[in-house]
Every structure is written in structure tokens, then in C-alpha cells.
Amino acid sequence: MQGYLSLVLHAHLPFVRHPEHEKFLEENWLFEAITETYVPLLQLLGRWQQEGLNLRLTLTLTPTLCAMLQDRLLQERYVRHSEGLIELAEKETHRTRWEPAFHDLARFYLERFNRTREFYFACQGGLVGAFRAFQDQGRIEIITSTATHALLPLLAAHPPSVRAQILAARDHYRGCFGRDPRGIWLPECAYVQEVEPALLEANLRWFILESHGLLRARPRPCFALFAPILTPNGIAVFGRDLDSARQVWSRQGGYPGDPRYRDFYRDAGFDLDFDYVKPHLPGVDKRGFTGIKYHRITGPGPHKEAYDRQAALQTADAHASHFLEARLAQIRPLAETMDRPPLLVCPYDAELFGHWWYEGPEFLDSLAHRACADPQGLALITPADYLGRHPANQVAAPAASSWGEGGYWQVWLNEKNQWLYPHLHFAQQRMTELARRFRQPGPLQARALRQAARELLLAQASDWPFILRTGSSPDYARKRPTEHLLRFTALYDQLSKGQLDQPWLAQIEWRDNLFPDIDYRYWT
Amino acid sequence: MARKRTVAQLPFRIPPILLEGDESGAPTPAMGPGQKYALGPAAPTGHFEIEAPQLPEAYGTRTLLLTAREPHWLYAHWDISREEQRQYSGLAAGQHLVLRVYERGVSGSPTAQIHLHPDSRHWSVYVPRAETPYVAELGYSLPGGLWQRLATSEVATTPPDAVSQDTSVRFATVEAPAAAPAAPIPRPARPAPTRQPSSEPEAPSGPRPQELPPSTPQANWEPSPGKPAPGPEQAGVVPQPAELLLPHPLRVECRGSSVEGRGSRVEVLSQLAEPLLPHLEGNIGSQAAEELGLPSLAGAEAGITSPGMTAVPAGAREEPPEVFWFNINAELVLYGATEPDAQVAIAGQPIHLRPDGTFSYRFALPDGNYDLLATAISAHDDRRQVRLQFSRHTD
Numbered sequence: 001m002q003g004y005l006s007l008v009l010h011a012h013l014p015f016v017r018h019p020e021h022e023k024f025l026e027e028n029w030l031f032e033a034i035t036e037t038y039v040p041l042l043q044l045l046g047r048w049q050q051e052g053l054n055l056r057l058t059l060t061l062t063p064t065l066c067a068m069l070q071d072r073l074l075q076e077r078y079v080r081h082s083e084g085l086i087e088l089a090e091k092e093t094h095r096t097r098w099e100p101a102f103h104d105l106a107r108f109y110l111e112r113f114n115r116t117r118e119f120y121f122a123c124q125g126g127l128v129g130a131f132r133a134f135q136d137q138g139r140i141e142i143i144t145s146t147a148t149h150a151l152l153p154l155l156a157a158h159p160p161s162v163r164a165q166i167l168a169a170r171d172h173y174r175g176c177f178g179r180d181p182r183g184i185w186l187p188e189c190a191y192v193q194e195v196e197p198a199l200l201e202a203n204l205r206w207f208i209l210e211s212h213g214l215l216r217a218r219p220r221p222c223f224a225l226f227a228p229i230l231t232p233n234g235i236a237v238f239g240r241d242l243d244s245a246r247q248v249w250s251r252q253g254g255y256p257g258d259p260r261y262r263d264f265y266r267d268a269g270f271d272l273d274f275d276y277v278k279p280h281l282p283g284v285d286k287r288g289f290t291g292i293k294y295h296r297i298t299g300p301g302p303h304k305e306a307y308d309r310q311a312a313l314q315t316a317d318a319h320a321s322h323f324l325e326a327r328l329a330q331i332r333p334l335a336e337t338m339d340r341p342p343l344l345v346c347p348y349d350a351e352l353f354g355h356w357w358y359e360g361p362e363f364l365d366s367l368a369h370r371a372c373a374d375p376q377g378l379a380l381i382t383p384a385d386y387l388g389r390h391p392a393n394q395v396a397a398p399a400a401s402s403w404g405e406g407g408y409w410q411v412w413l414n415e416k417n418q419w420l421y422p423h424l425h426f427a428q429q430r431m432t433e434l435a436r437r438f439r440q441p442g443p444l445q446a447r448a449l450r451q452a453a454r455e456l457l458l459a460q461a462s463d464w465p466f467i468l469r470t471g472s473s474p475d476y477a478r479k480r481p482t483e484h485l486l487r488f489t490a491l492y493d494q495l496s497k498g499q500l501d502q503p504w505l506a507q508i509e510w511r512d513n514l515f516p517d518i519d520y521r522y523w524t
Numbered sequence: 525m526a527r528k529r530t531v532a533q534l535p536f537r538i539p540p541i542l543l544e545g546d547e548s549g550a551p552t553p554a555m556g557p558g559q560k561y562a563l564g565p566a567a568p569t570g571h572f573e574i575e576a577p578q579l580p581e582a583y584g585t586r587t588l589l590l591t592a593r594e595p596h597w598l599y600a601h602w603d604i605s606r607e608e609q610r611q612y613s614g615l616a617a618g619q620h621l622v623l624r625v626y627e628r629g630v631s632g633s634p635t636a637q638i639h640l641h642p643d644s645r646h647w648s649v650y651v652p653r654a655e656t657p658y659v660a661e662l663g664y665s666l667p668g669g670l671w672q673r674l675a676t677s678e679v680a681t682t683p684p685d686a687v688s689q690d691t692s693v694r695f696a697t698v699e700a701p702a703a704a705p706a707a708p709i710p711r712p713a714r715p716a717p718t719r720q721p722s723s724e725p726e727a728p729s730g731p732r733p734q735e736l737p738p739s740t741p742q743a744n745w746e747p748s749p750g751k752p753a754p755g756p757e758q759a760g761v762v763p764q765p766a767e768l769l770l771p772h773p774l775r776v777e778c779r780g781s782s783v784e785g786r787g788s789r790v791e792v793l794s795q796l797a798e799p800l801l802p803h804l805e806g807n808i809g810s811q812a813a814e815e816l817g818l819p820s821l822a823g824a825e826a827g828i829t830s831p832g833m834t835a836v837p838a839g840a841r842e843e844p845p846e847v848f849w850f851n852i853n854a855e856l857v858l859y860g861a862t863e864p865d866a867q868v869a870i871a872g873q874p875i876h877l878r879p880d881g882t883f884s885y886r887f888a889l890p891d892g893n894y895d896l897l898a899t900a901i902s903a904h905d906d907r908r909q910v911r912l913q914f915s916r917h918t919d
Binding site: 024025028075079087091094095096097098102121124154157192205217219220222230234236251256261264265266269270273276282283284300302304349351355356357391392393394395399400401407408413418421426466467473474475476482486 | 688689696
């Protein structure tokens with residue numbers, strides 16, 4: 001064996017649940033990810049287990065994602081969504097009867113959607129439990145993240161908020177997986193030294209940073225990115241490998257942009273007659289993604305050819321082979337220099353595989369088989385496995401950093417989203433004030449305090465400023481933190497005046513229902 | 525004649541922060557692999573009502589917040605209402621507030637002094653040193669020159685912008701995190717065969733379930749109605765201030781001397797970072813800017829197209845071509861009705877009836893001649909069939 005490869009898949013979605021609407025567009029993020037990423041990933045893990053592949057994978061399942069996957073309303077809506085997909089695919093097999101290329105694809109989608117639905121029912125809708133089973137069997141390591149994916153450096157000026165995000169996540173992880181987490185995915189790999197006390201309190205032992213977070217550590221890491229460091233507090237820090245990131249992530253020249261792969265945007269929901277496709281659209285009376293896409297990327301222009309599934313799978317296999325060869329070429333000179341096998345840490349958003357890059361699961365499958373077929377090459381292990389094999393590591397203080405554009409916090413603090421932060425700042429201070437004031441609350445006060453904590457956590461999600469920056473759904477990204485901050489402020493005022501509106505409290509508990517046992521005292 | 529000296533032109537680079545918020549001139553068509561949170565080629569609008577209440581303009585605390593956003597940029601925001609800001613500006617010489625930024629503490633000359641626009645309540649400030657603590661003051665100069673401070677910020681430390689020059693090496697050993705219970709992973713008797721890309725995961729067999737099972741307690745949550753939160757005294761735990769570190773559970777040992785004794789090997793090891801440094805210095809953020817799922821230029825308007833074409837769909841909005849263009853397509857819609865419990869097939873393929881027995885199916889219609897047989901069989905085995913013949917030719 002020449003070296004190690006740690007594949008880390010970060011699965012996250014913000015908490016989106018709208019019981020007050022029959023159908024809500026942004027809930028589709030979850031449904032699409034279940035269909036195209038989470039179920040395919042579970043199917044892969046199952047197949048690898050049956051085949052006895054010797055590998056371990058690391059997977060983040062964030063608390064908000066787990067909460068949605070376990071939510072009864074969203075489970076029922078997903079079933080409805082998948083049945084709508086099947087119905088549309090069935091209609092498409094008729095509609096494309098005289099267009100062989102599209103007809104084959106329609107039949108492919110029909111079969112695939114049926115299999116996904118059957119798998120979902122086989123799990124009884126419990127995808128979190130299915131992932132847990134693989135961890136319990138030692139196939140994967142599941143790590144946590146912060147409670148609502150808050151960007152911790154922007155909370156660092158208020159340590160109780162950092163603490164609450166981390167401890168609430170730990171508590172939620174315990175409930176989902178029956179054990180304590182050992183690793184944590186810092187949202188956006190965003191780090192400042194001030195987050196470490198809370199990590200220590202939660203007994204979290206390792207995390208991953210963007211490359212410059214490690215390379216700019218003090219003193220300079222002697223193994224560069226190819227081994228972890230230990231912070232002076234004893235927490236292990238792994239650095240993202242640059243080359244493997246670029247090959248997979250890059251929009252220009254990275255694998256997912258290959259012209260043979262399916263085009264994400266050319267969706268039947270935008271192509272087909274509106275009245276025909278309307279019952280299957282994710283929103284109400286507006287076009288949107290259906291998940292049925294007939295075209296491949298083809299090239300940089302608007303002309304798109306029909307998607308050729310077999311050619312795309314062959315491409316994914318070739319890319320996996322290329323990726324592995326590139327990693328081996330990268331490892332070989334390092335292996336001669338280092339006194340331990342070099343480690344490449346390759347973290348990716350899980351939704352890249354299957355959702356944004358449709359052939360991503362097949363790429364992973366091919367990569368896993370190729371790696372396991374070469375015991376002299378790379379061993380696929382988790383960062384925790386590495387620490388078990390190599391517990392002695394260099395002590396160095398990592399550098400503040402993130403994997404966002406610019407390498408720091410620009411994505412989450414700029415002209416489009418800076419308006420949020422003063423409101424978060426004051427809400428955070430008020431939450432601490434409430435936590436310290438109400439040492440022995442009555443039952444109704446306790447409910448209000450827990451709900452205030454939920455609203456604040458939801459307002460702190462880094463997804464909202466991210467979406468405001470990217471512009472993918474700016475109205476929604478503006479609405480969500482505004483509503484949570486207004487609800488928080490109303491709860492603060494009611495608690496301060498001793499005039500709680502119980503029916504209103506019950507209503508917002510029903511709407512924002514994650515973290516039922518949140519401990520508001522974390523903000524003390 | 526003296527030679528005319530040419531002055532070397534220094535390359536001018538607009539600081540990226542000045543371009544923030546600017547939209548691109550030409551919209552980029554959305555195509556290729558997906559992006560995080562994309563719901564379509566363009567952002568959706570108008571799909572919910574925006575409720576009226578707004579967040580407050582200010583909280584009346586007169587607080588100055590300072591954040592180190594990047595190695596050389598600080599972000600400052602002050603909690604002062606517009607009315608208050610106008611009042612203070614009115615008292616100031618120059619009729620505006622001033623933001624002063626100091627290295628390490630408020631003393632001596634400020635590193636930066638910003639004369640603020642009267643309506644601004646936040647500002648981004650360039651600072652020369654990375655990895656440095658800064659503090660800011662908001663105030664104004666009185667007509668006599670005296671400085672009137674309104675607020676002072678907390679300290680914000682900028683991240684480092686370069687690799688450390690400290691190449692000393694100290695190792696430590698920590699307890700490994702408790703591994704997940706490792707089931708023995710059977711090694712295959714022989715290497716796994718080269719993957720053929722055509723296989724798909726097998727579907728579970730059996731009848732198709734219609735409903736999820738009853739929800740688990742975790743899935744169905746309701747607020748605890750009458751259960752008070754236990755106070756810390758009841759739990760027997762005194763709440764600890766957030767800043768007090770809990771005892772560290774890890775065992776840390778140092779064995780620095782043995783590493784330093786390796787001499788040249790340490791030097792060789794410290795060179796591992798060197799090949800990465802030029803890439804790192806030139807590419808932090810620029811690589812990230814290329815990545816899927818990260819902010820990109822604003823998307824283009826979605827072109828509404830007609831279905832089923834391999835080439836550019838009819839009605840697609842594209843870049844204006846050089847010649848006048850006109851796309852057209854055709855579909856066939858078959859619709860009808862029968863008894864709701866009948867079985868209907870079109871061209872041998874069963875179709876679903878609506879509860880009232882009606883049906884409607886679309887067919888893409890490329891050029892050609894078509895002979896379509898539609899059949900219906902009642903619950904009592906009565907049969908009907910219709911033959912439809914049509915053709916399409918495009919000139």
C-alpha cells in the first residue's frame with residue numbers, strides 16, 4: 001500500500017418544511033437529493049457490502065438534514081413526489097414512443113424511479129436509520145456538523161452561540177445514531193481558533209480545513225497536506241487535497257463538466273408543454289425541475305444532444321480510472337519522502353454525486369472497485385482510521401480559513417447579505433440574556449425558551465447568506481432569517497413582559513419543529 | 525536630442541471588494557452540471573407571499589461591530605438609527621461620522637481613518653497587516669478638532685496571508701478516537717473484476733407498498749406540554765461560564781527532541797509544502813470560484829421550449845443568430861373516455877384512466893406515417909377498438 005485516500009461526503013440541506021402550504025418549491029431540494037443522491041448512495045453502500053469491498057467512507061449527515069429525513073410530513077410528501085415522478089415518466093414513455101433516443105431514456109427513468117420508491121419503502125422512509133446501520137456495521141463513519149450549519153467564524157464574537165450550535169448538534173447526533181460523534185464537519189470548512197473550546201466540550205476529535213488552513217498553520221506543517229496536524233488543544237486537523245478537489249469540483253475542466261454527462265438544467269419541466277407537465281412541477285403554477293432530463297452537456301453553447309446513458313457511464317468509469325491514477329502519481333514521490341504513508345483527504349458535498357453530477361454515484365462505484373482491486377495502491381480509510389494508525393502528529397495552530405470563494409468569509413459577508421449580521425448579533429445577545437434570566441422557568445416559559453433557541457438557530461444557518469450571494473432563491477433566503485428573527489424577537493418580548501401567546505407559540509412550534517429537546521441553557 | 529523616457533505602467537487591479545454587488549453585463553446561460561440550491565436556470569420569483577413585518581432599523585445600543593473578513597479587510601457595522609446618525613453628523617466638522625481603525629488598541633495614530641457617507645451604517649476597511657488584531661472607533665471631529673467617540677469595537681484579528689516562517693517541528697500523541705465497531709470486512713478471494721459501466725443497482729422485489737408505516741416517536745414530535753426544564757440546581761450541575769474550558773479528555777505527550785534530532789530529514793520533510801505554495805498563493809479562492817455549487821454569475825432567463833427535439837427546441841431563447849430563425853414542432857394529443865373500470869391500451873401499451881374514466885396522452889410527432897390502434901376492454905370483457913392513421917411531413 002502506497003498511501004491512504006479519505007473520501008468524505010458532506011450531506012447537508014437547510015431545514016425547509018412548510019406545513020402551512022400544500023406544496024412548497026424549496027422542499028424540492030430535499031426530494032431531489034433523496035432521489036438522486038441519498039438513495040443511490042445507500043444502494044452503493046449495500047452493494048459494496050454484499051461484494052465485500054474493503055473500504056471505509058466518511059459521511060456527514062447534518063442535523064437539519066436528519067431532522068427533515070425523519071420528519072413524517074416530509075416523508076409523506078416525498079412519497080407523493082416520487083409517485084408524481086413515476087406517473088410523469090410513465091406518460092413520457094407514451095409521449096416519446098416514436099423518438100427512440102428519448103423513449104429509451106423515459107423507460108430508464110420509469111424503471112429508476114420505481115426502484116428508488118421501492119428502496120425508500122424497504123427502508124420504511126428511514127434513511128437516517130439505514131445510514132446508521134452501515135455505521136454500526138463498520139462500513140462508514142458518520143460525522144456531525146453544527147446544528148443549523150452556521151458559519152462559526154461569524155459567530156465567534158459570541159461564544160455561547162458557537163457552543164450552542166456544536167452541543168445541540170452533538171445531542172441530535174446522539175439521538176440519531178446512538179453514540180457520540182468523533183469528527184465534525186465545520187460548515188464550509190470555516191475555522192477560527194475560537195471554535196475550539198466548544199469542540200473540546202463536545203469531545204470532538206477531528207475536523208477538515210481547506211488547504212491553506214493547514215499550509216498556513218504555525219509552525220509550518222512538515223508533511224504539508226499529506227498528514228494531519230494537532231492543534232495545541234489536541235484536536236486533529238486534516239487538509240483538503242488541492243489536486244483531487246480541482247479534478248472533481250472544477251466547473252472548467254473538471255469531470256462533471258464533460259460533454260457526455262447529463263445536463264442538469266435542461267429539464268422536462270422547462271421543455272414540455274406547461275399544461276402537460278404542470279401536475280408534476282415542484283412549485284405551484286411555475287415551471288421547475290422534474291428530474292427528467294433528456295440532454296447531455298454537449299458543449300458550451302445552447303445546442304444539446306440527446307443523453308446517451310451508456311456513453312456517460314463509460315465516461316464515469318474512465319474518469320474514475322483517471323482520478324485513481326492521478327492520485328497514485330501524486331502519492332508515489334511523497335511515499336518515498338515521508339516516514340508514513342501519505343494521506344489524501346478528498347471532501348465533497350454529497351449532493352454533487354447524483355444530483356448536480358448525475359453520473360457521480362457511478363464514478364464513486366468505479367473508483368471504489370478500482371481502488372479495492374489494487375491492495376498495493378491506495379487504502380480507502382476514514383480520518384479517524386488514520387489517527388488510529390498514526391496517533392503521533394505534529395502540533396501546529398491552524399490558520400483561519402474556509403473553502404469558500406476567496407478562502408475566508410466573503411461569500412457570507414458581502415453587500416448582498418451583510419444586513420443579516422447586526423440582527424443576528426443582537427438576537428444572540430438576547431438569547432444569552434434569556435438563558436441567564438430564566439434559571440427555573442415554568443412549563444410554558446420553558447417551551448417559549450426552547451422555541452426561541454430554535455428560531456435563533458434557524459436564523460443562523462449559513463445557507464441564507466450563501467443563497468443571497470448566489471441568487472438561486474433570493475426571496476426565500478431573505479424571508480427565512482427575517483421570519484426567524486421576528487419570531488425570536490416576539491418570543492423575547494413576550495418572555496420579558498411575562499405575556500406569552502400560547503396559541504401563537506403552538507403554531508410556530510408546529511412549523512419550526514426541529515430539535516425538540518434543545519437545551520436553551522447552552523447559551524448561558 | 526534626449527530620449528523620451530517611458531514610465532513603466534504599473535498593472536492596475538481593481539480590488540475585488542469594489543466589484544461586489546455588481547451584476548455581470550451578459551447573463552450566462554445556465555447549463556452543464558448543477559449548482560447548490562439551483563431550482564431552475566433562473567431564480568424563482570413570486571411563489572410565496574412576502575409578509576409585511578420588517579426587521580428593526582436599529583436596536584438603539586450604539587454598538588460598533590467589527591469583523592475580520594479576510595486577511596486585509598475588516599467589516600464594520602454600527603447600531604445607530606438614521607435619525608441619530610444625522611444628529612451626530614450635524615454636530616461634526618465636515619458633517620459626517622468617521623471610522624478609525626487601530627492596530628492592537630486605541631492609541632497613537634489610526635491605521636485607517638474613513639470619512640463615512642452620512643447614510644452609511646456599515647463599511648469595509650482595508651488594513652495592511654494580516655494576522656493582526658485591530659480595533660475600531662466610531663466618532664466624529666468637533667469643529668475645534670477634538671475627537672468625540674461614539675463607540676469602540678471589540679478586537680478582531682485578521683487571518684494570516686502567508687505560510688509561517690517557523691519550520692520547527694514538535695510531535696504529540698493523542699488517544700485515537702474510539703473507532704466505529706468494525707465488523708470484519710471479508711477480503712475478496714481475488715481482485716474484483718474491472719467494472720462494466722452498464723450495471724444498475726437491483727431493485728427489491730415484491731408487491732409495491734402504498735403507504736409508509738406508522739411514524740416513529742422520533743418522526744412525530746410535539747412539544748412537551750407540562751414538563752418544566754430542569755434547572756441546573758436540580759440536575760446537580762453548576763452552569764459553567766462559556767469561556768471556562770472543560771478538562772481535556774485527551775492524553776498529550778510531547779516528543780519534540782527526538783524529531784529535532786533527525787536533522788536533515790526534518791529539513792527534507794519541511795520541503796513537502798514548497799511545491800504547493802505557488803499554487804496556494806495564486807489560487808486561494810480563485811479555484812473555489814470555479815467550483816460547482818459556489819457563487820457564479822447571475823443565470824440567464826430560462827428559454828421556454830417545445831418538447832422533444834434533439835436540436836434547439838422551438839421557441840428557445842438564444843443568443844441572437846445572424847439570420848432570422850423560426851422553429852416549429854408538433855405533438856399529437858389523444859384523449860377520450862370510457863367506463864372507469866375498463867382497461868385501455870394504445871399501441872399495445874396499457875394506459876391509466878382518471879377516476880372518471882377519461883384519459884389524455886401526448887405523443888411527440890416526428891416526420892413519418894403512423895398507424896395507431898387503441899383498444900378498450902370492459903370489466904365484462906366487451907371489446908372496442910379504434911384505428912387512427914395520420915402522418916407528418918415537414919417541408
